[in-house]
Amino acid sequence: MAKIVAIVGPTAVGKTALSIEIAKRFNGEVISGDSMQVYRHLDIGTAKITPDEMAGIPHHLIDICDIHDRYSAAMFKQQANQAITAISGRNHLPLVVGGTGFYLQTLTNNLALGQDHFDAQSARIRQHWHQLAEERGASYIRNCLAKLDPVAEKNIESGNLRRVIRALEVIEKTGRRFSDQPRQESPNDFLLIGLTTDRPVLYDRINRRVDMMVKDGLIDEARWLYDRGGADLPAGKGIGYHEFYPYFAGEYDLDTAIQKVKQDSRHYAKRQLTWFRNKMTVHWFDLVGGRNSPEQINELVQAWLIK
Template sequence: MEQSPLVAVVGATASGKTGLSLELARRLNGEVINADSMQLYRGMNIGTAKITPQEAQGVPHHLLDVLHVTEEASVATYQARAREVIAEIRSRGKTPIMVGGSGLYIRAALDTIEFPPTDSQLRAQIQAQLNTDGAAALRAELRDADPETAAVIKDERRLVRAVEVVRLTGRTFTSFMPQRAHEPSLTPVVQLGLRIDRPLLHERIAARVQQMRTSGLLDEVRALDAAGLRSGRTASAAIGYQQFLRVIDGMQTEEDAVEDTIVATRKFARRQETWFRADPRTMWLDSPDPTIADRAMEAIQRQAG
């Protein structure tokens, strides 16, 4: 039996991915698979613009709310679970529609990617070294062993992971980065990217963050803080949540947290655009456009047909 295509809807935050994915699910008898790493977390709803059951309108969604905020998200684990869901949806004769802005998670699901091993004991030793001696020595070690990775890593969590990989495998962290194959491993795949003018995207991001504030983001962060958010290495770093934790701590005002979240989200959107533009397999659609679903269906039929 011929497999239904996997449709991946990608692009920057606030570009319109959710709306398009719902319309495609209705037209293609599809089910949606989340590819936003922060929407994996239970309770992180307002700050991630997670779709509500009312908005989903009966369209099944997968890989939402599968982690507690204290758990660390894993691309390797996501890869395995996403592929299981894709196979299960296809087995029922339906169309899997992957939607999200976490580029590495999407690549992991679609392409052949080798993930470096982990060693919790070694990582704990490196973390202890960081806590005792600071980051300078680890950065120097990484510069010697893997200058390409050292040049781009900014935060300490990734620094610890990169050093762990070098010590554990003798290989650079860069050597494990995904190489975009000419064809995805889960063919047939149709990748649709949403392209939106930068000034409009900035307006939409600002409006979305303001709406998050009025919808109760601060209360959501308080509840997650009580549930252990700060101890979650991945969840606590989420845009919006780290800013509003500072409000709870009295380190800044809610107004400042909103502005900082807007600025951080705009920077993140630029990184998303850079990532997705680098993949020549993505077919780009201008957003917003009242005919975007029609144009998406035409693209799907051309590539899958």
């Protein structure tokens, strides 16, 4: 049985910095638990860690896909488990770090998703829902999911029609809600550390992070993705990108696009907190607000490692 630390929480709350500190202290390697950081060239909008920030700590499941590739929770679970085995084999501590709730739940709760592939049944189901989306609009499809599985619908980011259809496909194929997939006992031992802070403080950090992303070149990065068909790509559905497409098309101004990125990011942070609190057993800490210290987290990790 491998011991794994998972650092979870909403965007802009300091997960990356904490992961580096713990990795240095306990000889760790980081596995990204972010569904967008797998894509090459999408660096600013995904808040991807830079080589300097890595501080020599090995990182896994970052920059492993092209923007035209599909990536799924089933693929993440398989590749993360492979990385855990390799890291543990080197007597290092695996650290899974990220905010994509369903990916992390899939790994820590060992959800039985099966293989994510295009068999005949899957193709028929997906074609059906895509056709309905063209005829009645994406909001109609989302409302269908909300009726069948309101928990899953609330935790899928705005504009991500592919994930909505994927959830509907799983429901139709398994007869179970997407948010309530069967689980098996995990063969590993996870310690889940969650970072949070007061909502106004978090929202202010998110707003300032978006401003910094814009200053660092987010608009050019979003334009690069848009020019390569981003509106129709799985990689192009992420927050920080799809909000700029109407601006590029002349449908509204730049300030409106930036405000939409901030709004979507705040809403996503709220959904992230709801997911982690309702779906996973987490030890919560507030480093931003000063209610807790990194040393308290280090002591928790140390005590857990020697159990």
